[in-house]
Amino acid sequence: PSLEEILNLHDFENIAKQVLPEKAWAYYSSASDDEMTLRENHAAYHRIWFRPRILRDVTNVDWSTTILGHKSSMPVYISATALGKLGHPDGELNLTRAAAKHNIIQMIPTLASCSFDEILDAAQPGQVQFFQLYVNKDRAITKKLVQHAESRGVKALFITVDAPQLGRREKDMRMKFEAEDPSVVSKSGSEGVDRSQGAARAISGFIDTSLNWNDLHWFKSITKMPLILKGVQCWEDALEAYDFGVAGVVLSNHGGRQLDFARSGIEILVEVVTKLKEKRGLTFPNEKFSLFVDGGVRRATDVLKAIALGATAVGVGRPFLYAFSAYGTEGVEKAFEILHDEFQMNMRLLGARNLKEVVPEMVDVSNLQSH
Numbered sequence: 001p002s003l004e005e006i007l008n009l010h011d012f013e014n015i016a017k018q019v020l021p022e023k024a025w026a027y028y029s030s031a032s033d034d035e036m037t038l039r040e041n042h043a044a045y046h047r048i049w050f051r052p053r054i055l056r057d058v059t060n061v062d063w064s065t066t067i068l069g070h071k072s073s074m075p076v077y078i079s080a081t082a083l084g085k086l087g088h089p090d091g092e093l094n095l096t097r098a099a100a101k102h103n104i105i106q107m108i109p110t111l112a113s114c115s116f117d118e119i120l121d122a123a124q125p126g127q128v129q130f131f132q133l134y135v136n137k138d139r140a141i142t143k144k145l146v147q148h149a150e151s152r153g154v155k156a157l158f159i160t161v162d163a164p165q166l167g168r169r170e171k172d173m174r175m176k177f178e179a180e181d182p183s184v185v186s187k188s189g190s191e192g193v194d195r196s197q198g199a200a201r202a203i204s205g206f207i208d209t210s211l212n213w214n215d216l217h218w219f220k221s222i223t224k225m226p227l228i229l230k231g232v233q234c235w236e237d238a239l240e241a242y243d244f245g246v247a248g249v250v251l252s253n254h255g256g257r258q259l260d261f262a263r264s265g266i267e268i269l270v271e272v273v274t275k276l277k278e279k280r281g282l283t284f285p286n287e288k289f290s291l292f293v294d295g296g297v298r299r300a301t302d303v304l305k306a307i308a309l310g311a312t313a314v315g316v317g318r319p320f321l322y323a324f325s326a327y328g329t330e331g332v333e334k335a336f337e338i339l340h341d342e343f344q345m346n347m348r349l350l351g352a353r354n355l356k357e358v359v360p361e362m363v364d365v366s367n368l369q370s371h
């Protein structure tokens, strides 16, 4: 179908399933074990309902925002997803270009197919990019990566903390992954790579399983970039992160690709906001400690639910991968345009003229477990 026929973010997934090489579809779409968390990421949003307000002049509505001090045209950023070239020869550059046009922040993955510098070079002057870090057992490599990112103007470091070992994504494991494939990242240090268990396992052997809270002191000593922990899953860890003085956390289960039966980010958000208020008197959104959420976000209504509950912004992963796999950079631009249209309509219907007016009273969370 032509791009004009795409009406929502789900459509990109349906088309990607048809057009993507089998191996790419398996890697992008898969999640761990029985994929319960993958489904829950959507289901949790379906348990939240709106309480809109009426008779407010909603002629002008504005859903632009600030993420870690940087302007963004919407409260959505591109989350890090590895191996962009499995889906399209330009890989992650599609995201960089589309993000530039729409003033969206891109989180660059450690395991991008394009080299880090290629992605930085493709950015427009002033374009804001974040970096997602998988911590290498060889800390010298990690230090070099982090300091290089900072020197190239990357604005924040998202350390992935939910993946000491990658989950079993069985759809992906059934595909024999060829490490010689040009899509494989060069940085992975492919000696000793296990080629028989799918893309994810083939590239992840370098990840440091010993990573722990103490290491955060070291990260603070090697970079001035704000640190954000990606993959926090309960209030206890969110509190510890706050007390450690990091700039924020991403409440995320890695798109259902890590621990199966992990809860959805939106579910975790409710408990984190409640407990951090109780324990530290914090209110959200909070400029000193940002809460991000990702996993299963496909509609502006999903985003608005997270915003109402205190998130600063949400991350989106697969839909943008599917969009560029099928349509290149234009596909990603279309995805942003769809979200913009959805924001306009849904904020008007909610009776919110800006994101500050998207308040907790606008959602009914009585069907959420952690309520």
Ligand code: FNR
Pocket: 027, 028, 029, 041, 079, 080, 081, 082, 109, 110, 111, 132, 160, 230, 252, 253, 254, 255, 256, 257, 294, 295, 296, 297, 315, 316, 317, 318, 319
């Ligand atoms: C990911 N994600 C991810 N996260 C991360 O920290 N480092 C990575 O390299 C990757 N790679 C990756 C590849 C693919 C194919 C997917 C689908 C996801 C997780 C990602 O950042 C994000 O948490 C989820 O994708 C969000 O869920 P949705 O939007 O895909 O439902």
